[in-house]
Amino acid sequence: MSALDTALDVVSAVCLLLGAALTLVAAIGLLRLSDVLARMHVTAKPQVLGVLLALLGVGLRLRTETDVATLVAIGAFQLITVPVAAHMVGRAAYRTGQVDPSRLEEDELARRLEDEERRRAGDRATGA
Template sequence: MIGDIISSVLLLLGATMALTTSIGMLRFPDTLSRMHASTKPQTFGLLLVLIGAMIRLGRNVDVGMLVLACLFALITAPVIAHRIGRLVYQEQRARDGLIAREDMESGTRD
Protein backbone atom coordinates (compact mmCIF):
# COMPACT_ATOMS: atom_id res chain seq x y z
CA MET A 1 0.00 0.00 0.00
CA ILE A 2 2.65 2.55 1.01
CA GLY A 3 4.95 1.30 -1.76
CA ASP A 4 2.19 1.86 -4.31
CA ILE A 5 1.67 5.43 -3.10
CA ILE A 6 5.40 6.22 -3.19
CA SER A 7 5.70 4.59 -6.60
CA SER A 8 2.75 6.61 -7.94
CA VAL A 9 4.15 9.86 -6.59
CA LEU A 10 7.56 9.19 -8.17
CA LEU A 11 5.95 8.28 -11.50
CA LEU A 12 3.86 11.46 -11.48
CA LEU A 13 6.86 13.61 -10.55
CA GLY A 14 8.89 12.02 -13.34
CA ALA A 15 6.09 12.62 -15.83
CA THR A 16 5.88 16.24 -14.67
CA MET A 17 9.60 16.68 -15.23
CA ALA A 18 9.20 15.27 -18.75
CA LEU A 19 6.37 17.75 -19.33
CA THR A 20 8.57 20.66 -18.23
CA THR A 21 11.24 19.41 -20.61
CA SER A 22 8.86 19.50 -23.54
CA ILE A 23 7.60 22.97 -22.60
CA GLY A 24 11.19 24.22 -22.33
CA MET A 25 12.03 22.75 -25.74
CA LEU A 26 9.13 24.63 -27.29
CA ARG A 27 9.57 27.95 -25.51
CA PHE A 28 13.32 28.56 -25.28
CA PRO A 29 14.78 30.54 -28.21
CA ASP A 30 18.24 29.12 -28.84
CA THR A 31 19.92 25.74 -28.94
CA LEU A 32 21.92 26.11 -25.72
CA SER A 33 18.83 27.02 -23.72
CA ARG A 34 16.89 24.16 -25.25
CA MET A 35 19.73 21.80 -24.50
CA HIS A 36 19.68 22.85 -20.84
CA ALA A 37 15.93 22.31 -20.71
CA SER A 38 16.21 18.91 -22.34
CA THR A 39 19.05 17.44 -20.30
CA LYS A 40 18.53 18.50 -16.69
CA PRO A 41 14.85 17.75 -15.99
CA GLN A 42 14.66 14.94 -18.52
CA THR A 43 17.40 12.92 -16.82
CA PHE A 44 15.99 13.57 -13.36
CA GLY A 45 12.47 12.73 -14.55
CA LEU A 46 13.68 9.50 -16.12
CA LEU A 47 15.39 8.52 -12.87
CA LEU A 48 12.21 9.25 -10.90
CA VAL A 49 10.14 7.11 -13.27
CA LEU A 50 12.64 4.26 -13.13
CA ILE A 51 12.85 4.38 -9.33
CA GLY A 52 9.05 4.42 -9.13
CA ALA A 53 8.95 1.38 -11.40
CA MET A 54 11.58 -0.37 -9.26
CA ILE A 55 9.52 0.19 -6.14
CA ARG A 56 6.41 -1.09 -7.90
CA LEU A 57 8.16 -4.20 -9.21
CA GLY A 58 9.58 -5.10 -5.81
CA ARG A 59 11.90 -8.10 -6.01
CA ASN A 60 11.24 -8.84 -9.67
CA VAL A 61 14.14 -9.85 -11.90
CA ASP A 62 13.56 -6.79 -14.13
CA VAL A 63 14.73 -4.40 -11.39
CA GLY A 64 18.34 -5.14 -12.38
CA MET A 65 17.65 -3.90 -15.89
CA LEU A 66 16.11 -0.72 -14.48
CA VAL A 67 19.21 -0.14 -12.35
CA LEU A 68 21.36 -0.52 -15.47
CA ALA A 69 19.11 1.93 -17.33
CA CYS A 70 19.55 4.44 -14.48
CA LEU A 71 23.31 4.07 -14.55
CA PHE A 72 23.41 4.35 -18.34
CA ALA A 73 21.33 7.56 -18.22
CA LEU A 74 23.55 9.07 -15.52
CA ILE A 75 26.73 8.24 -17.41
CA THR A 76 25.71 9.23 -20.94
CA ALA A 77 23.51 12.31 -20.43
CA PRO A 78 26.28 14.68 -19.23
CA VAL A 79 28.69 13.50 -21.93
CA ILE A 80 26.15 13.98 -24.71
CA ALA A 81 25.11 17.39 -23.35
CA HIS A 82 28.74 18.50 -23.21
CA ARG A 83 29.45 17.40 -26.79
CA ILE A 84 26.32 19.08 -28.16
CA GLY A 85 27.01 22.27 -26.21
CA ARG A 86 30.58 22.43 -27.45
CA LEU A 87 29.51 21.89 -31.05
CA VAL A 88 26.80 24.56 -30.85
CA TYR A 89 29.19 27.01 -29.20
CA GLN A 90 31.82 26.49 -31.90
CA GLU A 91 29.25 26.76 -34.69
CA GLN A 92 27.98 30.04 -33.28
CA ARG A 93 31.50 31.40 -32.97
CA ALA A 94 32.15 30.41 -36.58
CA ARG A 95 28.91 32.05 -37.70
CA ASP A 96 29.86 35.27 -35.90
CA GLY A 97 33.33 35.23 -37.48
CA LEU A 98 35.20 34.70 -34.20
CA ILE A 99 36.75 31.38 -35.22
CA ALA A 100 37.78 29.98 -38.58
CA ARG A 101 36.22 26.77 -39.86
CA GLU A 102 39.70 25.28 -40.22
CA ASP A 103 40.35 25.78 -36.50
CA MET A 104 37.16 23.86 -35.69
CA GLU A 105 38.15 20.93 -37.87
CA SER A 106 41.70 20.66 -36.55
CA GLY A 107 40.45 20.05 -33.03
CA THR A 108 42.20 22.99 -31.34
CA ARG A 109 41.12 23.79 -27.80
CA ASP A 110 39.18 26.98 -26.95
Protein backbone atom coordinates in the same frame (compact mmCIF):
# COMPACT_ATOMS: atom_id res chain seq x y z
CA MET B 1 -2.22 -6.76 0.62
CA SER B 2 -0.12 -5.45 3.49
CA ALA B 3 0.23 -1.86 4.64
CA LEU B 4 3.82 -1.84 3.37
CA ASP B 5 2.69 -2.88 -0.12
CA THR B 6 0.08 -0.14 -0.12
CA ALA B 7 2.60 2.48 1.02
CA LEU B 8 5.12 1.37 -1.63
CA ASP B 9 2.41 1.55 -4.30
CA VAL B 10 1.51 5.10 -3.24
CA VAL B 11 5.17 6.19 -3.27
CA SER B 12 5.55 4.48 -6.65
CA ALA B 13 2.59 6.41 -8.06
CA VAL B 14 3.94 9.71 -6.70
CA CYS B 15 7.38 9.03 -8.24
CA LEU B 16 5.80 8.15 -11.59
CA LEU B 17 3.67 11.30 -11.60
CA LEU B 18 6.60 13.54 -10.61
CA GLY B 19 8.81 11.88 -13.23
CA ALA B 20 6.18 12.40 -15.91
CA ALA B 21 5.74 16.03 -14.84
CA LEU B 22 9.48 16.74 -15.02
CA THR B 23 9.72 15.08 -18.40
CA LEU B 24 6.80 17.20 -19.59
CA VAL B 25 8.53 20.36 -18.30
CA ALA B 26 11.66 19.36 -20.22
CA ALA B 27 9.64 18.83 -23.41
CA ILE B 28 7.89 22.18 -23.06
CA GLY B 29 11.21 23.90 -22.35
CA LEU B 30 12.71 22.32 -25.44
CA LEU B 31 9.96 23.87 -27.53
CA ARG B 32 9.75 27.24 -25.77
CA LEU B 33 13.34 28.27 -25.01
CA SER B 34 15.15 30.44 -27.50
CA ASP B 35 18.76 29.33 -27.84
CA VAL B 36 20.76 26.12 -28.01
CA LEU B 37 22.38 26.42 -24.59
CA ALA B 38 19.07 26.93 -22.78
CA ARG B 39 17.51 24.03 -24.66
CA MET B 40 20.51 21.86 -23.90
CA HIS B 41 20.18 22.66 -20.21
CA VAL B 42 16.47 21.88 -20.02
CA THR B 43 16.82 18.62 -21.90
CA ALA B 44 19.66 17.38 -19.70
CA LYS B 45 18.71 18.23 -16.13
CA PRO B 46 14.94 17.86 -15.62
CA GLN B 47 14.72 15.13 -18.25
CA VAL B 48 17.23 12.90 -16.45
CA LEU B 49 15.63 13.54 -13.07
CA GLY B 50 12.22 12.75 -14.56
CA VAL B 51 13.49 9.48 -16.03
CA LEU B 52 15.15 8.53 -12.73
CA LEU B 53 11.94 9.23 -10.79
CA ALA B 54 9.95 7.17 -13.28
CA LEU B 55 12.45 4.32 -12.97
CA LEU B 56 12.24 4.54 -9.18
CA GLY B 57 8.45 4.39 -9.38
CA VAL B 58 8.55 1.35 -11.64
CA GLY B 59 11.14 -0.31 -9.40
CA LEU B 60 9.01 0.25 -6.31
CA ARG B 61 6.05 -1.28 -8.11
CA LEU B 62 7.80 -4.34 -9.58
CA ARG B 63 10.14 -5.14 -6.67
CA THR B 64 11.87 -8.17 -8.23
CA GLU B 65 15.65 -8.38 -8.26
CA THR B 66 15.94 -8.78 -12.02
CA ASP B 67 13.63 -5.87 -12.76
CA VAL B 68 15.30 -3.58 -10.24
CA ALA B 69 18.76 -4.50 -11.56
CA THR B 70 17.64 -3.68 -15.09
CA LEU B 71 16.18 -0.34 -13.96
CA VAL B 72 19.39 0.52 -12.10
CA ALA B 73 21.38 -0.21 -15.26
CA ILE B 74 19.06 2.02 -17.30
CA GLY B 75 19.38 4.82 -14.73
CA ALA B 76 23.17 4.54 -14.66
CA PHE B 77 23.29 4.63 -18.45
CA GLN B 78 21.16 7.80 -18.44
CA LEU B 79 23.38 9.46 -15.84
CA ILE B 80 26.50 8.65 -17.86
CA THR B 81 25.35 9.43 -21.39
CA VAL B 82 23.04 12.45 -21.13
CA PRO B 83 25.59 14.92 -19.67
CA VAL B 84 28.21 13.85 -22.20
CA ALA B 85 25.75 14.21 -25.08
CA ALA B 86 24.64 17.64 -23.83
CA HIS B 87 28.27 18.74 -23.57
CA MET B 88 28.99 17.61 -27.12
CA VAL B 89 25.87 19.35 -28.47
CA GLY B 90 26.87 22.58 -26.71
CA ARG B 91 30.42 22.36 -28.01
CA ALA B 92 29.25 21.68 -31.57
CA ALA B 93 26.78 24.56 -31.37
CA TYR B 94 29.52 26.88 -30.15
CA ARG B 95 31.95 25.89 -32.89
CA THR B 96 29.35 26.30 -35.63
CA GLY B 97 28.34 29.78 -34.47
CA GLN B 98 24.95 28.84 -33.03
CA VAL B 99 25.81 30.39 -29.63
CA ASP B 100 25.57 34.15 -29.07
CA PRO B 101 28.81 35.10 -27.22
CA SER B 102 27.13 38.16 -25.67
CA ARG B 103 24.88 35.84 -23.63
CA LEU B 104 27.83 34.09 -21.99
CA GLU B 105 29.18 35.30 -18.64
CA GLU B 106 32.60 33.90 -19.33
CA ASP B 107 33.81 32.36 -22.57
CA GLU B 108 36.40 29.80 -21.47
CA LEU B 109 36.20 27.83 -24.68
CA ALA B 110 37.20 30.85 -26.78
CA ARG B 111 40.36 31.25 -24.69
CA ARG B 112 41.22 27.59 -25.04
CA LEU B 113 40.64 27.64 -28.79
CA GLU B 114 42.83 30.75 -29.14
CA ASP B 115 45.59 29.12 -27.06
CA GLU B 116 45.38 25.99 -29.18
CA GLU B 117 45.55 28.02 -32.39
CA ARG B 118 48.62 29.90 -31.11
CA ARG B 119 50.28 26.63 -30.18
CA ARG B 120 49.59 25.18 -33.62
CA ALA B 121 50.90 28.31 -35.31
CA GLY B 122 54.08 28.06 -33.22
CA ASP B 123 54.48 24.40 -34.14
CA ARG B 124 54.10 25.22 -37.86
CA ALA B 125 56.65 28.05 -37.57
CA THR B 126 59.24 25.80 -35.91
CA GLY B 127 58.51 22.89 -38.26
CA ALA B 128 57.41 20.56 -35.49
